[in-house]
Amino acid sequence: MRLIMGKPEKGKPYHIYVEETEKRIGAFREFDPARLRGESAGEGPLSGLPLAVQENIAVRGFRQGCGSRMLEGFVSPVTATAVRRLQDRGAVVAGTTKMEEFGLLRLFPDGVSGKEGGPERENPPGGACSPRDDDHPVGGAASAVAAGMAAVALASDGEGEVRRDAAACGVYGLRPSWGVVSRRGLASVSPSLETVGVVAGTAARVREVFRIIRGRDDGDPCSRDHPADAGPGGRRIGTYRISIEPSGEEAWRAALDSLGRRGFSVREAPPPMMEHWVPVYQALAAAETASSLARFDGVRFGRRSGGAEDPESLVRRARGEGFGIEVKLRILLGTHILRPPWRELFHDRAVSQRAAIRRAFDEYFGEVDMVLLPVSPPSALGGRDGDDHLPGWRNKDRFNLAAALAGLPALSFPVTTGGGRPVGLQLMGPPFGEERLFEAAEALAEDFPPASPPGLGRDWR
Amino acid sequence: MFRPRIGLEIHIRLLTSSKVFCPCPVRYGDEPNSLVCPVCLGYPGSLPVLNGEALRMACLLAHALNCSIAPDLRFDRKHYFYPDMPKNYQITQVSAPLGRDGSLELETGGGKTVSIRQLHLEEDAGKMIHRGNRTLLDYNRAGSPLVEIVTAPELETGEEAELLLRSLRRIVRYLGVCDGNMEEGSMRCDANVSMSPRGVEHSPGAEAPSGDPPGRKVEIKNLNSSRFVRLALDYETSRQREILRRGGRVAGETRLWNEAAGVTEAMRDKGESSDYRNVPETDLPPFPLDPEYLEGVKRQLVELPSPRKRRLVRDYGLSGDAADFLTEEKDVADFFERAAALGADPRTAASWLRSEVRRILNRENLSLGESPLTEKRLVELLGLVREGGIGGGIARKTLEEVFRTGRDPAEIVRERGWEPITRRDALLPVVEKILAAHPKAARELREGKDRALDFLTGMALKETAGRADPGLVKALISDVLKEGRG
Numbered sequence: 001m002r003l004i005m006g007k008p009e010k011g012k013p014y015h016i017y018v019e020e021t022e023k024r025i026g027a028f029r030e031f032d033p034a035r036l037r038g039e040s041a042g043e044g045p046l047s048g049l050p051l052a053v054q055e056n057i058a059v060r061g062f063r064q065g066c067g068s069r070m071l072e073g074f075v076s077p078v079t080a081t082a083v084r085r086l087q088d089r090g091a092v093v094a095g096t097t098k099m100e101e102f103g104l105l106r107l108f109p110d111g112v113s114g115k116e117g118g119p120e121r122e123n124p125p126g127g128a129c130s131p132r133d134d135d136h137p138v139g140g141a142a143s144a145v146a147a148g149m150a151a152v153a154l155a156s157d158g159e160g161e162v163r164r165d166a167a168a169c170g171v172y173g174l175r176p177s178w179g180v181v182s183r184r185g186l187a188s189v190s191p192s193l194e195t196v197g198v199v200a201g202t203a204a205r206v207r208e209v210f211r212i213i214r215g216r217d218d219g220d221p222c223s224r225d226h227p228a229d230a231g232p233g234g235r236r237i238g239t240y241r242i243s244i245e246p247s248g249e250e251a252w253r254a255a256l257d258s259l260g261r262r263g264f265s266v267r268e269a270p271p272p273m274m275e276h277w278v279p280v281y282q283a284l285a286a287a288e289t290a291s292s293l294a295r296f297d298g299v300r301f302g303r304r305s306g307g308a309e310d311p312e313s314l315v316r317r318a319r320g321e322g323f324g325i326e327v328k329l330r331i332l333l334g335t336h337i338l339r340p341p342w343r344e345l346f347h348d349r350a351v352s353q354r355a356a357i358r359r360a361f362d363e364y365f366g367e368v369d370m371v372l373l374p375v376s377p378p379s380a381l382g383g384r385d386g387d388d389h390l391p392g393w394r395n396k397d398r399f400n401l402a403a404a405l406a407g408l409p410a411l412s413f414p415v416t417t418g419g420g421r422p423v424g425l426q427l428m429g430p431p432f433g434e435e436r437l438f439e440a441a442e443a444l445a446e447d448f449p450p451a452s453p454p455g456l457g458r459d460w461r
Numbered sequence: 462m463f464r465p466r467i468g469l470e471i472h473i474r475l476l477t478s479s480k481v482f483c484p485c486p487v488r489y490g491d492e493p494n495s496l497v498c499p500v501c502l503g504y505p506g507s508l509p510v511l512n513g514e515a516l517r518m519a520c521l522l523a524h525a526l527n528c529s530i531a532p533d534l535r536f537d538r539k540h541y542f543y544p545d546m547p548k549n550y551q552i553t554q555v556s557a558p559l560g561r562d563g564s565l566e567l568e569t570g571g572g573k574t575v576s577i578r579q580l581h582l583e584e585d586a587g588k589m590i591h592r593g594n595r596t597l598l599d600y601n602r603a604g605s606p607l608v609e610i611v612t613a614p615e616l617e618t619g620e621e622a623e624l625l626l627r628s629l630r631r632i633v634r635y636l637g638v639c640d641g642n643m644e645e646g647s648m649r650c651d652a653n654v655s656m657s658p659r660g661v662e663h664s665p666g667a668e669a670p671s672g673d674p675p676g677r678k679v680e681i682k683n684l685n686s687s688r689f690v691r692l693a694l695d696y697e698t699s700r701q702r703e704i705l706r707r708g709g710r711v712a713g714e715t716r717l718w719n720e721a722a723g724v725t726e727a728m729r730d731k732g733e734s735s736d737y738r739n740v741p742e743t744d745l746p747p748f749p750l751d752p753e754y755l756e757g758v759k760r761q762l763v764e765l766p767s768p769r770k771r772r773l774v775r776d777y778g779l780s781g782d783a784a785d786f787l788t789e790e791k792d793v794a795d796f797f798e799r800a801a802a803l804g805a806d807p808r809t810a811a812s813w814l815r816s817e818v819r820r821i822l823n824r825e826n827l828s829l830g831e832s833p834l835t836e837k838r839l840v841e842l843l844g845l846v847r848e849g850g851i852g853g854g855i856a857r858k859t860l861e862e863v864f865r866t867g868r869d870p871a872e873i874v875r876e877r878g879w880e881p882i883t884r885r886d887a888l889l890p891v892v893e894k895i896l897a898a899h900p901k902a903a904r905e906l907r908e909g910k911d912r913a914l915d916f917l918t919g920m921a922l923k924e925t926a927g928r929a930d931p932g933l934v935k936a937l938i939s940d941v942l943k944e945g946r947g
């Protein structure tokens with residue numbers, strides 16, 4: 001049995017390093033060095049491994065704030081199954097990390113939303129790991145891993161948060177096949193689109209953690225076992241010619257070259273129905289968000305507004321004060337498209353389009369084994385280049401959405417060329433195709449070795 | 462002329478030991494908010510897990526009501542903001558109910574059969590309690606399993622509606638899926654009433670004809686006993702008939718039954734939308750209801766009250782009333798049939814169960830199952846009457862003793878010395894004493910007035926505390942008079 005405390009790195013105990021680094025970065029929502037020092041790690045392959053958990057995933061005794069004022073002070077009474085499985089193998093929860101409110105990326109730039117975003121606005125994480133500036137902060141989970149404050153992090157991936165943030169911070173991020181990792185304990189906003197994902201410094205670490213957290217859980221009726229025959233295999237990679245930012249172009253070419261050299265066949269094969277990804281996602285996610293966030297009313301838990309005269313005004317005030325602008329906009333959108341006449345026009349059509357997208361991907365993955373796509377970084381959004389309308393911003397984000405719509409696994413990985421900042425690309429496979437994604441990412445890592453986080457002891461790199 | 466079209470929506474609270482999507486116990490009367498967990502409080506990150514017992518009971522009821530059953534079980538979220546609803550949506554079945562197109566036979570009322578449009582499984586809400594200017598919430602009930610049954614608008618009177626509820630109550634009690642207690646909310650009923658012009662017929666189960674019907678549909682709530690259902694519907698149908706007779710129009714609205722005033726009253730319009738923005742409940746995957754599973758459930762089906770009643774009349778020669786009484790509770794019918802199998806005369810057994818046994822059970826507030834009276838003891842008691850010659854009075858006293866002491870009738874009779882006196886030499890002195898004490902009656906009897914014989918026999922029975930064999934007493938009286946000794 002090892003204690004986390006006293007893991008020396010350049011003569012500094014781990015918790016001292018984390019405390020100092022955290023002051024600069026601010027990745028954690030709740031981080032309790034005393035807890036970390038006092039807690040001894042259990043036995044197992046991950047004994048003593050410092051784990052960061054995004055604040056919308058339940059850890060008993062930690063606040064489950066979901067980045068929202070609505071859940072200020074809400075302490076979770078349970079621990080998510082994925083976290084529990086890692087704890088059972090010896091991992092120790094170092095703290096919970098910050099996120100955008102309920103993981104919903106703000107589609108509106110400041111000019112539209114004013115300065116009344118969620119609490120994130122006041123204290124953006126990212127800092128050291130943020131790709132550009134603080135306008136679009138990345139989630140704390142990837143920041144914590146990139147800065148070496150945690151060896152691995154669990155975070156949710158609905159519209160690409162895990163991959164987007166991992167890409168921004170130069171680390172690996174996995175969105176597993178839908179249903180393979182239990183969602184018990186994840187405060188889902190869009191249950192059919194969201195998964196618990198993994199962020200780590202190497203593909204090998206992501207795989208190790210994924211293999212522990214995956215599989216059927218009685219607490220999540222949608223969870224299922226990973227089929228045994230879905231091992232590695234398949235080296236045919238489809239791509240799609242796209243123009244990406246000049247800084248990304250070089251990395252893109254380098255990755256294609258590397259894959260070719262390492263025995264993968266790469267060919268042009270655009271993934272199906274791309275023009276539908278954004279509208280279908282937008283409609284379904286908004287509808288599910290409006291439904292799932294209905295439970296936050298200030299009555300049973302979370303924020304309670306004082307002085308309400310009747311139950312209705314209590315709920316109105318709690319939701320009015322508790323939710324940020326992006327959340328409110330999505331609830332409005334979702335509520336409207338579930339009502340006639342828009343329901344049929346938008347929601348019902350999106351449901352059938354989604355089924356078509358799934359079928360099209362089934363067919364597509366008969367032709368190729370994986371598809372290589374860019375990861376849409378948060379900096380791609382923001383409407384600073386003339387596309388000043390919501391669909392325009394979302395459209396730049398579209399590469400992250402297909403996996404959610406079709407329940408596919410996707411792994412984002414960093415590619416660093418010419419000493420520049422790492423650029424995030426992603427590989428997406430058929431359901432349960434995680435192993436082939438790891439295989440390809442490991443092959444690429446031979447050419448683009450991941451940066452080693454400064455803080456962690458050698459054991460955790 | 463107008464014909465009422467009444468449909469019922471009935472909620473059945475299932476008798477499962479735990480809630481429908483979480484392991485919390487289903488119990489009533491506990492400390493408020495003591496039977497709750499993150500799932501039934503709708504905490505972030507909690508997920509529903511279906512209770513197999515609730516599914517089994519719902520399928521059993523769907524079978525009993527002759528429904529066709531969906532190939533898989535799918536749930537939807539029905540949204541409305543109300544503080545007693547933890548998630549502000551209810552997990553229910555909208556798009557694909559568990560059962561469709563069933564039927565329910567009314568037990569009397571000319572054997573009318575009413576179509577069941579749909580039957581589905583859903584969760585209950587908590588309770589909101591107003592105390593002065595404070596509102597309190599108790600979530601113990603939140604997440605309890607309910608089955609909702611929707612009938613076609615094929616009922617025409619309050620009496621038919623009451624009959625339907627009583628028939629359904631018997632069925633759910635027979636199946637053991639609900640205690641059927643409307644006063645305590647185990648069965649809850651809302652009704653809808655509209656009027657259609659006479660002569661315009663619809664096929665059963667069909668929607669109201671298109672166009673503008675003269676009577677809009679009125680929903681009636683707060684019907685918490687089957688009697689109120691009858692009263693409220695009779696009131697409402699005559700109210701609507703009167704409006705239409707005067708050429709007016711019936712407003713589509715929700716009305717509440719006011720028990721004290723005996724009228725229905727329009728409910729204050731809360732301006733609530735009836736658009737529930739249903740979406741599929743993606744936290745619960747579709748659960749396949751494979752034929753093997755459904756066959757297994759079907760095998761648990763018991764003979765239902767209506768067919769059983771007919772069989773009891775046919776096989777045991779009982780009257781309709783007697784069979785109706787016996788089939789009211791499954792326990793009683795089972796008891797009766799076991800007693801008959803042990804050799805009891807069916808009609809005598811039925812009449813004892815209906816009169817003496819029921820009287821004592823009611824007095825002691827017991828059910829037959831809880832009482833010391835077993836079918837073997839009843840058969841023994843009836844045997845003592847038929848073959849052992851004990852009289853009705855002794856038999857009733859013996860039954861009381863069975864209830865009091867929990868012992869066998871024969872043993873009680875023997876121990877108490879209640880055996881009939883059947884020996885001539887034992888009864889002769891009694892008869893002589895009675896004749897001596899009542900010379901007037903003896904004289905009348907000699908003069909051929911037979912009424913006097915009954916009187917004298919009664920006196921002899923009284924003298925022996927009911928133990929004397931009445932036949933023997935009569936024979937002895939005649940003998941003594943003939944011999945001129947009286």
Ligand SMILES: [Zn+2]
Pocket residue numbers: 480483484485496497498499500501502604
């Ligand atoms: Zn519960």
